[in-house]
Amino acid sequence: MFCVCGSSAQANMANRGGLLMVFWLWCSVISIACAARLGSESRQKLEVQKHLNRLNKSPVKSIKSPDGDIIDCVHISHQPAFDHPYLKDHKIQMRPNYHPEGLFDDNKASAKPKERTNPINQLWHANGKCPEGTIPVRRTKEDDVLRASSVKRYGKKKHRSIPQPRSADPDLTNESGHQHAIAYVEGDKYYGAKATINVWEPKIQQSNEFSLSQLWILGGSFGQDLNSIEAGWQVSPDLYGDNNTRLFTYWTSDAYQATGCYNLLCSGFIQINSEIAMGASISPVSSYRNSQYDISILIWKDPTEGHWWMQFGNDYVLGYWPSFLFSYLADSASMIEWGGEVVNSEADGRHTSTQMGSGRFPEEGFGKASYFRNVQVVDGSNNLKAPKGIGTFTEQSNCYDVQTGSNGDWGHYFYFGGPGKNPNCP
Numbered sequence: 001m002f003c004v005c006g007s008s009a010q011a012n013m014a015n016r017g018g019l020l021m022v023f024w025l026w027c028s029v030i031s032i033a034c035a036a037r038l039g040s041e042s043r044q045k046l047e048v049q050k051h052l053n054r055l056n057k058s059p060v061k062s063i064k065s066p067d068g069d070i071i072d073c074v075h076i077s078h079q080p081a082f083d084h085p086y087l088k089d090h091k092i093q094m095r096p097n098y099h100p101e102g103l104f105d106d107n108k109a110s111a112k113p114k115e116r117t118n119p120i121n122q123l124w125h126a127n128g129k130c131p132e133g134t135i136p137v138r139r140t141k142e143d144d145v146l147r148a149s150s151v152k153r154y155g156k157k158k159h160r161s162i163p164q165p166r167s168a169d170p171d172l173t174n175e176s177g178h179q180h181a182i183a184y185v186e187g188d189k190y191y192g193a194k195a196t197i198n199v200w201e202p203k204i205q206q207s208n209e210f211s212l213s214q215l216w217i218l219g220g221s222f223g224q225d226l227n228s229i230e231a232g233w234q235v236s237p238d239l240y241g242d243n244n245t246r247l248f249t250y251w252t253s254d255a256y257q258a259t260g261c262y263n264l265l266c267s268g269f270i271q272i273n274s275e276i277a278m279g280a281s282i283s284p285v286s287s288y289r290n291s292q293y294d295i296s297i298l299i300w301k302d303p304t305e306g307h308w309w310m311q312f313g314n315d316y317v318l319g320y321w322p323s324f325l326f327s328y329l330a331d332s333a334s335m336i337e338w339g340g341e342v343v344n345s346e347a348d349g350r351h352t353s354t355q356m357g358s359g360r361f362p363e364e365g366f367g368k369a370s371y372f373r374n375v376q377v378v379d380g381s382n383n384l385k386a387p388k389g390i391g392t393f394t395e396q397s398n399c400y401d402v403q404t405g406s407n408g409d410w411g412h413y414f415y416f417g418g419p420g421k422n423p424n425c426p
């Protein structure tokens with residue numbers, strides 16, 4: 001005889017008289033423990049379910065992507081942004097009032113055939129399109145939430161992880177376990193930034209690590225009220241449940257504490273585009289000594305409404321972060337960063353072998369290393385300009401490095417990345 005959670009063994013035993021009394025008492029203890037455990041399990045299940053109901057709006061149509069994602073086409077006025085109390089009566093702006101003028105002709109192929117690159121797509125496009133008036137939203141599954149440390153933390157960054165080039169406290173930057181290889185500008189007022197980033201699928205050693213390439217639009221000093229808007233591509237097994245390269249955004253107005261999230265995983269960003277899904281896989285990716293694929297990302301501030309807009313490629317204006325979400329960024333950005341970040345959890349006491357970019361050092365150059373090209377900033381007159389006084393930063397250049405350059409075709413550019421663990425980065 002044995003006690004089983006939720007069984008009627010106890011009642012049966014109680015009927016068999018005194019000899020079983022001890023056993024009965026023991027079973028009672030077990031069943032109280034059972035009830036407590038089942039109680040907390042079902043409470044958690046309920047909490048997860050409630051969160052999923054909040055995030056997953058009822059779709060007009062759903063599309064199954066070859067990577068296993070479900071893309072829900074959600075009516076534009078039912079998107080997560082409108083759960084925000086400040087956005088209850090918000091009138092969606094369907095296009096930006098201004099668009100910054102660039103230095104480069106985005107439609108012109110590179111003059112050097114050797115450096116030709118290809119446009120990129122999202123994997124789910126293979127299986128359908130979202131109707132007009134809807135936006136594509138990657139459906140959050142129960143497993144996605146369960147992989148997070150808690151329902152509250154799902155979709156949020158775990159650590160403060162902004163690279164702090166000059167003012168960096170070395171101990172702190174190393175302690176947080178995040179490693180960067182970036183280029184940056186500071187000391188002016190910036191109203192946006194643009195770059196073309198080539199896309200790879202870096203290997204991740206541990207599922208709790210990630211590797212990303214992105215730009216950061218930063219406002220404020222690096223205190224508890226740091227404002228940040230981020231966009232790029234990432235591989236993050238914990239967040240997405242696989243090793244695919246995905247388009248992502250992030251925002252926070254308090255240094256990753258209470259506000260902000262990835263993609264549309266909280267209310268904030270207002271999406272207007274029906275073709276590009278945040279958090280969806282991008283395909284194809286670049287391969288070593290072979291075809292190179294890159295994406296351009298432009299983020300800029302609309303001078304009239306003050307919202308921060310995002311454009312993907314030449315054709316897709318994705319939407320905007322309303323100005324009220326931010327404090328410092330409600331005015332302008334004080335720093336722009338471009339580059340890579342990985343988590344180095346040192347699981348086996350050695351540096352992670354999680355790759356940054358292509359997993360190759362910048363010296364290898366085109367077709368091998370990852371790059372940002374045509375790096376520009378938006379000035380106060382809404383013009384895209386070459387950034388002045390670009391600096392670079394990396395915690396351990398033997399693990400991941402960065403090298404800048406400039407030429408007519410690519411304007412300001414840099415190669416960056418590395419393999420992580422190697423003989424010089426033990």
Ligand SMILES: *[C@@H]1O[C@H](CO)[C@@H](O)[C@H](O)[C@H]1NC(C)=O
Nearest residue numbers: 169170171173174394395396
């Ligand atoms: C981080 O730690 C490594 C190894 O302990 C050290 O070589 C490097 O200088 C540190 N980086 C910074 C920015 O302090």
Ligand SMILES: *[C@@H]1O[C@H](CO)[C@@H](O)[C@H](O)[C@H]1NC(C)=O
Nearest residue numbers: 203204205206237241242243
């Ligand atoms: C992701 O890649 C790692 C190795 O880099 C592998 O161990 C893991 O199984 C992969 N995860 C998925 C979900 O494919």
